Amino acid sequence: MANKLSLNNDYPVIDESLKLLNRAEGLIPSYTQTLAKGPSQYVRGVCPVYLVKGKGSHVWDADGNEYIDYGMGIGPLVLGYCFSEVDEAVRKQLDEGITFSLMHPLEVEVSGMIRDNIPNAECVRFSKTGADVTSAAVRLARAYTGKNKILCCGYHGWHDWYISVTTRNKGVPLNVADLTYTFQYNDIDSLKNSLDDDVACIILEPVTFYEPEYNFLHTIREICDKNNIVLIFDEMWTGFRINPGGAQKYFGVNADLACFSKAVANGMPLSVLTGRKEIMQLLDEDVFFYTTFGGDALSLAAAKATIKCINEKGVTDYLSTTGFELKEGLNELLRELDIDYIRCEGYGFRTTLSFSHPNIDSLLIKSLLQQELIKRGILWNGFHNISYSHTQSDIDYTLEAYEHSLKIINKAVGEADLQKYLRGEPVKPVFRKSSDFNTKPRKVV
Ligand SMILES: Cc1ncc(COP(=O)(O)O)c(C=O)c1O
Incomplete structure (x- = not known):
């Protein structure tokens, strides 16, 4: 049975996604035309890989599972799907x-x-x-x-x-x-x-x-x-x-x-x-x-x-206030749960989560959070690209899903063993280095 939006879902069945991914192996180098959509950016074996339908702020994967989407086509869908x-x-x-x-x-x-x-x-x-x-x-x-x-x-x-x-x-x-x-x-x-x-x-x-x-x-x-x-x-x-x-x-x-x-x-x-x-x-x-x-x-x-x-339609004001509400709600939740190694940052129209645990790899924390959000019907890759179609009930639901997921993160971090909870391959960085690229003067070797 495909997942609908629910906090009590099992992890989604993603058989069709995985079949397609198998067919792409060796045929499509890196599998993808858009790195941020590709399988390296989602926990392999747990997250859906192919989407087939969108309406408003919701999307459905190749197996029929439903999610609230915070990628929005990596930015384009400012008004929402099928507007x-x-x-x-x-x-x-x-x-x-x-x-x-x-x-x-x-x-x-x-x-x-x-x-x-x-x-x-x-x-x-x-x-x-x-x-x-x-x-x-x-x-x-x-x-x-x-x-x-x-x-x-x-x-x-x-x-x-x-x-x-x-x-x-x-x-x-x-x-x-x-x-x-x-x-x-x-x-x-x-x-x-x-x-x-x-x-x-x-x-x-x-x-x-x-x-x-x-x-x-x-x-x-x-x-x-x-x-x-x-x-x-x-x-x-x-x-x-x-x-x-x-x-x-x-x-x-x-x-x-x-x-x-x-x-x-x-x-x-x-x-x-x-x-x-x-x-x-x-x-x-x-x-x-x-x-x-x-x-x-x-x-x-x-x-x-x-x-x-x-x-x-006052779209940009809507993005700002709706995104701000999600950001503030999430930061409040993080404070309540005493999680000081995650923060939500940015302008309302686009926010991101930053991870800064002294001993645990940020990508591992991000991966586990992504996995637990997927289970609850949130498609998330580190950002909230808010659209005009994200509703108040989407935001309320998302904050509930975060609350459930962050409790699991807290437990795993407390045990210093995220791998125990992770059911697939963690996400990978886009570039091997993410800052301090070749500032001038370049070292001649
Ligand atoms: C800030 C910025 N500039 C340029 C680009 C490149 O755009 P495109 O992928 O459409 O070539 C991107 C893509 O995500 C971007 O985020």
């Missing part, structure tokens, strides 16, 4: 055609809507993935400044210029890697120490989970202005979530270029590059950035409906 206004717009467009041999009027219409929402959007271009637009932004910055180096902070996609700074950088030529350096968020000295005359751009997520301190964003803006450096905000997560105008509007700092994807089309694949005309107009001639599916009408129809909902 009627967006789905109707997509269906209507589907009757007319998906993509055409000339441009579609929606390209103009949605560009105008984005210009009205996003502070720096004097010009707008579309593409498909987040990495498309972060890479286009970097290329534009180099073309505009005539300089080469990139300073970055956080994750920006799979392309050479970024992935060179991580531990999964095989295949990237060294002379490309030698042009990208990292700095630490909220550490202005780490950024200043990496500056030289050849820096073309600074790219960062304006915020992840921790608030900018000491005027961090404004100071970076000043540094860029002073040194002819292009400031790029990677708004993949903040865009259409923290505020309808994104982080630029929320923090009152404009970037020269900004990159969006995920939430803009509630699940349809679309990314957006916005920026100052003086820089963006290089795309007219000198800088090449074109792709077959860039202006597909289905995604643009979805974006039009999504942005309209975000503007008219």
Whole structure:
């Protein structure tokens, strides 16, 4: 029998998931197209591997088990699964055609809507993935400044210029890697120490989970202005979530270029590059950035409906208050249970759990918590990506599920034996190292 939402479930039966995973073995390298969805991020043998249906904030796996989802497609589903206004717009467009041999009027219409929402959007271009637009932004910055180096902070996609700074950088030529350096968020000295005359751009997520301190964003803006450096905000997560105008509007700092994807089309694949005309107009001639599916009408129809909902329904306020309630409720619970090695952090629209036990591996604690939440019908991978479809009863239920699960964590940690409770393989880190990537100067070996 498939699990429904209940605190008294057995662990879900996931036979169909496991059969599919077996078929993928050796056929799909790493099994997945999106690392955060793949089996390395979920306790192997316990958690479902394939989802087949979603409605609102709930999803069903290949075996029919139901969960409240906190991944939301790794970000895109800001309104929720099968959100009627967006789905109707997509269906209507589907009757007319998906993509055409000339441009579609929606390209103009949605560009105008984005210009009205996003502070720096004097010009707008579309593409498909987040990495498309972060890479286009970097290329534009180099073309505009005539300089080469990139300073970055956080994750920006799979392309050479970024992935060179991580531990999964095989295949990237060294002379490309030698042009990208990292700095630490909220550490202005780490950024200043990496500056030289050849820096073309600074790219960062304006915020992840921790608030900018000491005027961090404004100071970076000043540094860029002073040194002819292009400031790029990677708004993949903040865009259409923290505020309808994104982080630029929320923090009152404009970037020269900004990159969006995920939430803009509630699940349809679309990314957006916005920026100052003086820089963006290089795309007219000198800088090449074109792709077959860039202006597909289905995604643009979805974006039009999504942005309209975000503007008219108070979506970003809802994400903020609902997410905050979950965060505060969870932190209160952790205090009541005397658990000081777990904390829920972040802005309402997206919170995360941090683990800091002095003697126990964080990934083990995370794995056991994930396993116990799965048993109770919560699909969770460390984050709460709140959508407009997460209801008060979802939040109340989730807090109850956390209470039951955290009691088990507390017991296992007390016995210093998490393996005893873990029924499958623990989750793995995405990168072998998760901080202090190659800050400048790189050690020459
Ligand atoms: C902050 C940030 N930038 C860029 C990307 C890359 O986007 P994509 O995977 O669509 O290429 C991601 C993906 O998760 C992201 O979180």
